[in-house]
Every structure is written in structure tokens, then in C-alpha cells.
Amino acid sequence: MKRHNLLFRYLDGEITRDEDKTLRDIIKNDPELGEDFQSFLEIDYQIDKINNETEYPEDFINEVGLKISNKIVLDNELSIMRKQVRRQYATRFVLIPALIAVVFFTFLISIQNPEINLLTFSNQTLKSKTNSISSTDNKKFIHQSNLPNNKTNITKNSIINYTFNSEEPTQLQKIEQNIDNQSIGDNTDFSSELSIISSNQTDSINQYPYFVSTRQTENNDDPLTQNDKITDKHKFIPKQMQSNALSNNNPYNEEFSINPIIQNITSNIFQTTLINNSNIEINSLFGSDVAQIGVSSANQIVSSFTQSFAAEIFAGTSLGLETGFMEFKANTKKITDISAKPSKSGLNGFSLLEQDNNSSENPVLIRIEGIEVINQRIFWVGFFFERNFLNIQDINISSRISLGATDNGVISSLKLLAKYNLTRGIVLTLGTDARIFEGSFNENQINRINSAFSLIYGVKFTF
């Protein structure tokens, strides 16, 4: 094959002038190679001829092209329809449920507010429990609690006394509960702290006919005897409620619970305390986006500002008006039309076209589609509901749900705020803001539903 390399280079049109001269010299001296050369040229000629004489099934080729073209057009239309359906789906079945979910979860967070005025509940419910006992027994107990009137009066290791007086003056039951303000928690077992105080700790149990130990209700094999001493720290229940306790098999029955604080927290979590005097709040928040989430990663929100005016309607609960803006980067289609008009300087009778976009009468020569990023600001106004749900020393944690309207659509926002009382009336705020909104600026907007997660910081004034 090496003998033929120059021949092949000749046939491929790659031969140089020097190689061509060399090839001709070789052919002159090698008739066999010359014969091969003629054969290759002849085959090459015949192949060209075959190519030129090939009969093509024009109708078939046109039909195939037309079918595929129609399929492309149909698929494009289907694709547009699918996009529209997806957009509608996203709007109707994602945005709206997301808003509902945000409102719902914020509501849940708000109502499960552990910051409840414990003392207020304990006072109120203890009274009711005492009255309930007296009505069951037909013997009037007089509640003589010395519970403090407000929370600030509780100090560490303070003693709270519940005293039940029956009609019989000799029967005096006194329950003393040691309240450790710092150790109160959901799992605190106050029952273990109960002791029945009497002047003589060695008195036998039958000196207290109105109370029995829960040991008697739980374990029949181990009944209390006359010799059992009160020093044993059992849970004690009023004797007249013993049958209920047994039937419910529940020594912690709330009707005679000795732990009114915890009992009231668990049974009254939905209760709040109305504060009569409202506070007016003005809150300014700035935001910087840290993450893009949701259905429109193509869009970017770079910064936001929120100004709110609110009134504290309940303890730790505010309702108000919120307004603000976002600086928003959006990808949109950019269509550039290049128009042309006939040039006067025609050549040999032909008129030339030159670019001219100044007149709308000139025909569009070429249309170029592209994508450009535009800056847009969205202003919104809406209402919000804010609720404190946790106090950690001087810092209040609250959640704020807002729902508003923009000139492009609706917006919903969920904020988690940590507030620190700097001085009286001035509160520093730091938190996060998750927003979901619908925004479009023109028919070329690529994405409509947007969402963002921001860090926010600001200051709040209360009056």
C-alpha cells in the first residue's frame, strides 16, 4: 500500500507540487503503478457519475420531511400547553396550599405558647378544684391559698401553702408545696415535693381522715396501717375522691391533682390572658437574601425592606400593617429587531439594504431572541399577625405571618424574629424571612412564582 500512498494523496487532493512531480516520475518508470493510477481515476470518475445519476424518491423524501416538520410543530404546541398547565398548576396547587400551610403552621406555633402566666392559672383553677371537692363531699372546704397574685412574687424556694378547712374545726389539712421557680418545667414532678404538714410528724395517718395515700389506691396488697407515718412522701388525695381515683385508675386525676401548675399548663394551653392596655409598635426591617428556594431558582431577590405598624392586642400578640419592597432580578426574553431600508447607493442597478432601526416603516430584516436580566422592584402592602412564643432571658422569640398584595400578585411571608430589649421602648431585631409571591412584569417573564429565604435585621420602637 505504501507504493500507492502518493496515488491516494493525489486522489484525496492532498498532494503537494513536489509530490506531484515525484509521482509523475514514478509512474513513468513503473507502468504497473501507472495502470493502477488510471484505474483509480476511472473508478473515481464512475463513482462521481453514479452519484450524479442517482435517482432520489423525491415524493418520499418530501413526505418524510413534512411529517417530521408537522410533528415538531405539534410537539412545540404541546410543550407550550404543558408549560401553561404547569404554571397554572403551580399557581393553583402550590402557591395557594403553601399560603394556607404557612398560615396554619404559624397559627399552631402561636397557640402552643408556653409563655403563659402560670400564677394566674394556678390561682383560678385551684379555686375551682377546691370548690369541686366541697361539692362532692357536701362538706364545705374553704380555700385559703396564699398563692401570690403575680408571677414576680415567686422567688426561688418560696413556700406556697394550700389550706383546706372542713366544717369540722378540728380537721385541718394543710398541704405545703415547695415551688422552685427555676426548676419549673414540663416534666417537673411536684407530687414528690408534697408533704403533709402537721405539728407532729409522727402522727398516725388516721388523724387525717380526709386524705388517703395513693399507695392505698394503687396497691391493695400493701395497705396503709395504723402504724404508717405521715413522713412517708406519698401522694395524698382527698379521701372523698378515692372512689373516682380507683375507677379511673388514675392517681393523677386532675380533679384532685396536687400539682395545679403543671396540670393547668397541660389543660389550659389555649388560654391566654387579656392585657387591657395596648402598645403601639413601629418596626423597620432590612433583609438580604441568603437562599433561593421553591419553584423559581432563575430569579433573584437581592434585598428587601419592610416597615410595619402594629398594636399589641394581647400579651405578646400583635396585629398590624406591613409595607415594603424587594429589589428583584428577573430573567426575561429580549427580542431585538434589526430593520433595513434600501440604500440609495445601489450597484449596477441593484439596491442594497442597510441597517436602519429609526423608522418603524422599514421591514424587519432579522429578529434575534435572547435573555436579559432586568432589575425590578416590587412594592407590597399587607396585614400581619405576630406572636411571641418563647422567652429566653431578655430575648423574645416571635413568629410573624403576613399576607399582602403587590401590583403583580399576592405575597405571603413568614418571619422568625429574635428581639432584644436594648432600652425601654427600643428593641433590636434579628431573624429570618421566608417569602413566597407571584410576580411578573411583562408577557416575556420566564418565571412567575418566586420564593426566597432572607436574613433580616432591624429595630422596633414601642410606645
Added chain:
Amino acid sequence: MNFDKKNITKEEINEIAKLFSNGDVEAFNFLYKIYSKKVYRFCLRMLESDYVAKDAFQETFIRIYEYRSSFNGQNFECWLYTTARHTCINYIRRRKNTTSIDNIEVSFNPKRHLSIGIKEQIEEKLNQLPIALKEAFILRDMEDLAYDQIADILQIDLSLAKVRVHRARLKLKELLKPLLKEINEAT
């Protein structure tokens, strides 16, 4: 993109092919206008039969459309011929697995018994080449593709592509020796 331009470069072809891969129907029509006959001719040379070539041609363009998103924007012509080649090879494999009535010796084959023209003889001898040499020869000497394009389509080295084309030429020359001798004597 001006689709009416006469002298269009490969870069412009690739740009148009990108538009096609995004579903542009005008881009498809333009590419189809340029390449439909070339692809049909390639299928016809590879498969020898008009009917099978039509099927392979149609399947090639359907595949091109269905897998348009896999086009990497580099060389549309190579991508098209590669698809056509794979389609033709599938048809050749299918034909080998089935017994055609044409291959039965008792059948009447006019090519074996009648005097036939130069064109038919060249086509017949071309079909006697091994498939690896035949496809290399068709792509180089009939479709006028460059060696690097042939190497891309056949997914072989450039040097191997050259070797296959050269071997195919030599083999075809040997097969056509009697015919060429007749032609030389006649002229």
C-alpha cells in the same frame, strides 16, 4: 439566522442545528433540505435496496428528531452520518438474521446472467467489500467527507480511517480489474 443563505459554513450549520435541537421547525427544514438526499444516498449504498434504504432513511431522521437534545453542538454532519450508519448497521444485522428469498440460489438473479452496465457492476463489486471497508469508502469517495469526520463517524482513529479507505480502494480496483481492462481497451 438567515436560512436562505447559499454558502453556509459548518459553524453556521452547527448554530442552526442547535436551534433545531431546541425544537425550531425552520431549522429542521433547512437541515433536511441540505442533508436529506445525502443521507438517502448513504443508506442506499449501505443497504443496496431501495425499500430498505427508504426505511433506514426515515428512521434516521426520526431518530435525529427524537434524540435532538443529545446533540452537543459540535459537528452536526458527523452526528447525522453516525446516526444513519448505526441505523443501516441495524438493518444489515436484521437482514443477516433472516433468510431472504433473494439469497436462495434457485431464484432468478438477472445480474448474474445478463450483461450489465458499468454502474451496476461497480455497485455490485462495492457490495462485495467487507462492511468496514465499504462504509469507509462510501463516506470518503462517495460522500466526500474528510478523514477526521470519517474517524468520528466510525469511532476509530484517524490513521485507521485512512487505512480502511486505502484498502477499500485497492480491493475495489482488484474486483473491477476485468471491467476496467475492458473500458481501457474500448477507449
